[in-house]
Amino acid sequence: MKILSVNAGSSSLKFRLYEMPEEKVLMKGMFERIGLEKSNYSIRIGEEKVQKNVVLNDHNDAVKILLDELLSNGLISSLDEISAIGHRVVHGGNKYSKSVVITDRVMHELEEISELAPLHNPAHLMGMRAFKKAVPNTLMIACFDTAFHQTMDDATFLYPVPYEWYVKYNVRKYGFHGLSHQYVTNRMCEILNKDKVNIIVCHIGNGASITAVKENKCIDTSMGFTPNAGIMMGTRCGDIDYSIIDYVMKKTGLTISEMDNIFNKESGLQGIAGMCDLRDLDRAFEAREQKAVLAFDMYTNKIVDYIAKYYVKIGGNIDAICFTAGGGENDDIIRSEVLKKLYPLGIFVDEEKNRETIVRKGKEGIITTKDSKIASYVIATDEELMIARDTFKIKENM
Numbered sequence: 001m002k003i004l005s006v007n008a009g010s011s012s013l014k015f016r017l018y019e020m021p022e023e024k025v026l027m028k029g030m031f032e033r034i035g036l037e038k039s040n041y042s043i044r045i046g047e048e049k050v051q052k053n054v055v056l057n058d059h060n061d062a063v064k065i066l067l068d069e070l071l072s073n074g075l076i077s078s079l080d081e082i083s084a085i086g087h088r089v090v091h092g093g094n095k096y097s098k099s100v101v102i103t104d105r106v107m108h109e110l111e112e113i114s115e116l117a118p119l120h121n122p123a124h125l126m127g128m129r130a131f132k133k134a135v136p137n138t139l140m141i142a143c144f145d146t147a148f149h150q151t152m153d154d155a156t157f158l159y160p161v162p163y164e165w166y167v168k169y170n171v172r173k174y175g176f177h178g179l180s181h182q183y184v185t186n187r188m189c190e191i192l193n194k195d196k197v198n199i200i201v202c203h204i205g206n207g208a209s210i211t212a213v214k215e216n217k218c219i220d221t222s223m224g225f226t227p228n229a230g231i232m233m234g235t236r237c238g239d240i241d242y243s244i245i246d247y248v249m250k251k252t253g254l255t256i257s258e259m260d261n262i263f264n265k266e267s268g269l270q271g272i273a274g275m276c277d278l279r280d281l282d283r284a285f286e287a288r289e290q291k292a293v294l295a296f297d298m299y300t301n302k303i304v305d306y307i308a309k310y311y312v313k314i315g316g317n318i319d320a321i322c323f324t325a326g327g328g329e330n331d332d333i334i335r336s337e338v339l340k341k342l343y344p345l346g347i348f349v350d351e352e353k354n355r356e357t358i359v360r361k362g363k364e365g366i367i368t369t370k371d372s373k374i375a376s377y378v379i380a381t382d383e384e385l386m387i388a389r390d391t392f393k394i395k396e397n398m
Contacts, residue, residue: 001395002026002081005387007088008127010119011035013062016384017075017082020392023385026075031062043069059130067134084139085131086391088179088383089124091117092144093170099147099390102128102140110142116170116225139398141391148182149175151217159225173229175221177203177325179383181211184324186386187379189216197319200310202303202338203381204328206234206276210303212310220313222306228264231302234276237267238302269295278327278334285333300337307338311345318374321347323367324381329359335367339376346373 001021007014016028029043039056042049056062070076087102093113100106107128114121124142131140149157157173158166165171181201188197196215203209208231211221222230222238232238245259254262270276273284273295284292311318321342322328323335332354339349347368354367359380368376 001083001392002076003388003391003395004082004085005088005384005391006085006127006131007384007387008059008123008130010123010126013059013066013127014384015066016388017070018385018388018392020083020388023388027070027073028384029066029069031056031066034059034062041065045073045075059126060133063127063130063134079135079138082135082138084141084391084395085135086141086143086387087124087128087131088145088387089142090120090145090176091174092142092146093174094150094172096142096144097147097150099141099143099387099394101394102142106142113170116174139395141387141394143179143387143390145176145178146174148178149173149211149218149221152220156220171225173221173224175209175211175218176223176227177207177209177211178218179386180324180381181209181213181218181221183381183383183386184322184379185213185216188320188322188377191377192319194319198314198317199320199322200307200314200318201322201324202307202328203325204303204323204331204334205325207236208233208303208325208327210306210310212313214314220310231306232299233268234278235265235268235270237263237271269299272298278331282331282333296334296337300334300341303334303338304341307342308345321374321376322379323376324379329378329380332358335376335378339368347376348372349376 003018003020005016011034013031017026018024019026027043027045029041031041033039034056035058040051040053042051054065067079076082091113093116095109107125110121110125128140159171161171180203184201185197188199199213201211201213207227209221209223210231212219228236230238248254249259269281273281273291275281281292285296307321327334336349336351336354339347350367350369357363357365357367357378359378364378364380366375366377
């Protein structure tokens with residue numbers, strides 16, 4: 001069965017075609033700068049990679065070219081061979097706790113909550129409409145980044161603000177990166193050969209979140225009403241004192257929109273060190289550049305704060321601490337600095353294993369010593385595969 005996993009952005013469309021249930025990637029690729037100048041796309045089939053500059057006026061153009069490439073490369077003989085299409089959706093509000101078949105009603109509800117994720121949900125809807133136009137009879141599934149976190153209890157997801165804000169305006173913690181956190185949870189069940197696991201997942205990328213998983217369910221996560229809550233990130237500030245907003249606006253004359261832009265795009269590692277690419281930061285850190293050292297100290301402190309908090313919340317019975325996503329999978333410096341600060345919990349990094357365990361070089365595994373009370377793993381996340389699995393499961397059960 002051929003399943004297409006899709007992640008549509010406002011000017012991009014990322015995809016993978018899977019043969020399921022074998023989970024074999026037949027083709028993957030990315031359309032970039034949709035609706036902008038110098039638009040292009042790249043596809044990979046096995047080891048062969050093709051990149052082309054083309055005019056992409058909208059997502060309809062991208063979808064047409066994608067389907068044409070599938071046909072011309074012989075991956076499908078007709079569009080009917082695509083059994084289902086799974087779409088990543090960043091925000092499902094409090095309506096969706098699992099992946100669902102996309103109907104007109106679902107699309108209407110996603111439109112209604114688009115103000116909760118104005119940069120993401122409208123783009124996902126553009127992708128859905130483009131595929132519906134191109135392959136109207138193909139089953140489509142929405143897979144939500146917020147769904148995994150819907151198991152948090154009221155005391156965890158509510159904010160200490162007037163309760164009517166939750167009732168009237170859906171103000172609450174939602175959490176994000178759920179597809180990644182769920183994938184790592186499932187993977188750790190396989191690795192540890194257990195039906196249920198208690199883990200802390202550190203999804204460390206330009207956007208970053210920490211999640212406490214107890215018996216395979218999320219009981220807390222660092223991101224909140226928006227992805228700007230929680231730990232310091234590449235360009236996002238994470239948790240701060242809200243009074244800073246009014247204070248700085250009065251001092252500078254900045255508008256609320258300008259402040260929001262600063263907190264999302266000019267803060268975090270970028271704000272402190274003047275850079276947010278972890279490779280650049282690693283080099284600056286190793287050269288002991290003052291701002292880079294300060295930024296990494298702040299960054300790893302925030303990660304450690306959440307791990308310690310979730311260690312207590314899970315009850316101290318932790319199977320593993322897991323690092324994933326771009327930084328978690330490939331940045332041995334961040335992992336080392338975090339684990340060294342966790343020594344009071346009896347956690348000790350194996351520096352040699354940590355340096356060697358780099359996902360982009362094909363290596364996952366344990367990076368702590370044998371005498372560590374809690375093992376720490378590096379796990380390659382796979383949100384596209386998580387989408388394909390959910391989509392395949394729903395299609396199978398129909």
